[in-house]
Amino acid sequence: MTELRSTLAGRITLTVLSTLTLLFLVLPIVVIVITSFGKDAFGSFPPSSWTLNWYKVLFADGSKWPAAVSLSVLVACLTTVFSLILGMTAATALVRSDLPLRTAVYGLVLAPLVIPQVVVALGLFLLFEPAAMLGSPVAIALGHTVLASPIAVMILMATLKGIDERLEDAAASMGASRLTVARRITFPLAMPGLIAAAIFSFITSFDEFFISQFLSSVDTVTLPVQVFNVLQYDVDPSVTAISAILIAVAVLALALVAVVRRLGGSGQQEGLLPTEPGVGLAAGGETAS
Amino acid sequence: MAVLAPAPVSTAPVPGKKRLSRALSERRTRFGLLNAAPVVVYLLVLFVYPIFSTLMLSLKGDDGAFTLHWYADAFKGANLEILLTTLRISAETSLLSLVVGFVLAAAVSRLKPLWAGLVMVVVVVPHFISALVRTYGWIILLGEHGVVNNALTGLHFPGAPFQLLYNEVGVVIGTTSVMLPYTVLLLYAVMKGIDRRLMAAAASMGAGRLTIFRRVYVPLVAPGLVNAGILCFILCLGYYITPALMGGPKQTMVASLIDTQVMKQDQWNGASALGIILLLLTFAGLLLLKLLQSAGERYRNRGTAP
Numbered sequence: 001m002t003e004l005r006s007t008l009a010g011r012i013t014l015t016v017l018s019t020l021t022l023l024f025l026v027l028p029i030v031v032i033v034i035t036s037f038g039k040d041a042f043g044s045f046p047p048s049s050w051t052l053n054w055y056k057v058l059f060a061d062g063s064k065w066p067a068a069v070s071l072s073v074l075v076a077c078l079t080t081v082f083s084l085i086l087g088m089t090a091a092t093a094l095v096r097s098d099l100p101l102r103t104a105v106y107g108l109v110l111a112p113l114v115i116p117q118v119v120v121a122l123g124l125f126l127l128f129e130p131a132a133m134l135g136s137p138v139a140i141a142l143g144h145t146v147l148a149s150p151i152a153v154m155i156l157m158a159t160l161k162g163i164d165e166r167l168e169d170a171a172a173s174m175g176a177s178r179l180t181v182a183r184r185i186t187f188p189l190a191m192p193g194l195i196a197a198a199i200f201s202f203i204t205s206f207d208e209f210f211i212s213q214f215l216s217s218v219d220t221v222t223l224p225v226q227v228f229n230v231l232q233y234d235v236d237p238s239v240t241a242i243s244a245i246l247i248a249v250a251v252l253a254l255a256l257v258a259v260v261r262r263l264g265g266s267g268q269q270e271g272l273l274p275t276e277p278g279v280g281l282a283a284g285g286e287t288a289s
Numbered sequence: 290m291a292v293l294a295p296a297p298v299s300t301a302p303v304p305g306k307k308r309l310s311r312a313l314s315e316r317r318t319r320f321g322l323l324n325a326a327p328v329v330v331y332l333l334v335l336f337v338y339p340i341f342s343t344l345m346l347s348l349k350g351d352d353g354a355f356t357l358h359w360y361a362d363a364f365k366g367a368n369l370e371i372l373l374t375t376l377r378i379s380a381e382t383s384l385l386s387l388v389v390g391f392v393l394a395a396a397v398s399r400l401k402p403l404w405a406g407l408v409m410v411v412v413v414v415p416h417f418i419s420a421l422v423r424t425y426g427w428i429i430l431l432g433e434h435g436v437v438n439n440a441l442t443g444l445h446f447p448g449a450p451f452q453l454l455y456n457e458v459g460v461v462i463g464t465t466s467v468m469l470p471y472t473v474l475l476l477y478a479v480m481k482g483i484d485r486r487l488m489a490a491a492a493s494m495g496a497g498r499l500t501i502f503r504r505v506y507v508p509l510v511a512p513g514l515v516n517a518g519i520l521c522f523i524l525c526l527g528y529y530i531t532p533a534l535m536g537g538p539k540q541t542m543v544a545s546l547i548d549t550q551v552m553k554q555d556q557w558n559g560a561s562a563l564g565i566i567l568l569l570l571t572f573a574g575l576l577l578l579k580l581l582q583s584a585g586e587r588y589r590n591r592g593t594a595p
Contacts, residue, residue, distance in 0.1 A: 116527025
């Protein structure tokens with residue numbers, strides 16, 4: 001026997017406690033999905049009868065949700081583009097070159113993940129307010145990119161490390177130019193990583209609240225800011241439906257990442273998360289401003 | 290290490306080996322600088338400069354002269370109370386997520402890989418769902434006639450229904466569920482690496498379960514506990530959504546105060562000072578983490594030094 005056997009009582013206690021903890025994580029999500037189909041909005045649980053009405057209300061005339069959704073999608077798309085460009089170049093510099101001050105650059109890139117987001121949001125507000133750019137989708141996307149790019153860099157660094165550099169050298173030695181190597185060798189091999197980085201950048205921006213809150217104006221409001229306002233000020237049962245949709249989007253995005261990783265199949269990256277425990281986790285992170 | 294581009298054979302006809310390798314390394318350096326430039330410039334303009342201007346603003350009086358009175362204000366009366374509340378709620382949250390995370394991570398690290406993977410999916414997926422949405426879920430769950438209170442009343446739990454929303458209990462529950470995935474992942478990473486035979490060895494020498502836990506297991510997990518605890522604390526400091534939605538007036542945290550000062554009172558200087566205080570607290574936390582890590586390193590390496 002090389003292992004210390006656990007007692008039966010110990011095992012049962014541990015199982016019960018960890019099941020409770022898992023419920024603790026999952027219940028708030030499940031309850032929203034179920035309630036969103038219930039007739040009595042937030043009345044009793046489980047709901048006594050079912051309806052799709054809250055979803056229909058979302059798209060009824062005069063609803064403020066479609067505008068918020070389309071702004072959020074636009075901002076998230078812009079953020080994804082910015083963060084992929086920054087992520088790919090930065091990862092290349094950090095993994096494939098002799099960069100002077102490499103540690104300092106790496107530290108700078110990861111810093112936005114630990115700096116309180118209020119501080120980032122406040123600084124960006126001070127930057128964009130005088131420029132009269134509050135409420136501009138570009139300004140919000142530029143702000144979100146500060147949070148999304150570190151995640152993209154981490155994912156793409158892991159991806160580049162997993163690509164055999166000799167393949168690039170081989171192409172180069174046959175006379176391929178740097179651009180051709182990137183286009184024909186590196187990018188196709190890095191595709192799973194690029195897709196994962198794109199998806200994580202998108203969700204980071206789509207769920208981001210605090211920077212959007214500071215950079216929004218009265219008539220341009222992103223989806224999370226709208227949800228927050230509804231929860232804080234007026235009670236509107238359709239918020240349950242929109243929350244359920246947000247859950248579905250996040251779950252689908254994660255499933256997509258899992259599929260891409262599986263198909264990319266090089267198997268060097270396990271699980272859903274980028275490397276670097278802790279910091280890597282901040283991937284969804286900011287949602288938690 | 291190889292290069293991305295063809296070796297510059299054409300440019301250097303028959304150079305000494307040294308010159309060639311120097312040319313190569315210069316090339317790699319130039320290539321690196323070129324690629325690092327976008328992200329560095331971006332972050333300098335949109336991350337470092339804004340924080341720097343926040344710092345400047347926090348030191349500027351109404352007449353534009355240097356002053357510390359915004360900081361003095363931050364440590365006075367109601368503001369000081371909010372600062373202390375922030376520290377208290379962050380500490381409570383980190384402690385609770387450490388304890389709960391410890392139990393879950395310990396349980397998962399004993400599971401077979403397939404099950405462990407499944408459980409970790411359950412832990413990680415919520416992390417990628419908007420914290421706002423999860424907070425809303427808690428509001429539904431913890432209300433006076435919410436699921437939790439209904440269940441407790443149904444079980445004739447003494448004292449039920451409880452007030453679980455708009456007080457500190459609610460805030461700590463909500464914030465903990467947001468922070469828990471971090472602690473579980475950090476602790477799990479450490480626990481997975483522990484050689485379980487060490488515990489068996491201790492048992493074979495006659496150590497009781499409690500002694501093994503206290504003298505063998507906990508010291509081995511300690512680096513993860515420190516790491517997870519401090520990181521969780523730092524992330525809580527600037528947290529806004531859950532305290533704002535699930536807390537009462539007594540649970541106002543610094544981030545809410547900054548928000549009110551900027552959006553409602555146009556009090557940018559005061560808000561900047563509060564932001565800088567949060568930033569300094571974060572740096573202090575990171576520094577403490579570094580110090581504890583290197584102290585732990587020294588402690589583990591004791592005796593191996595010459």
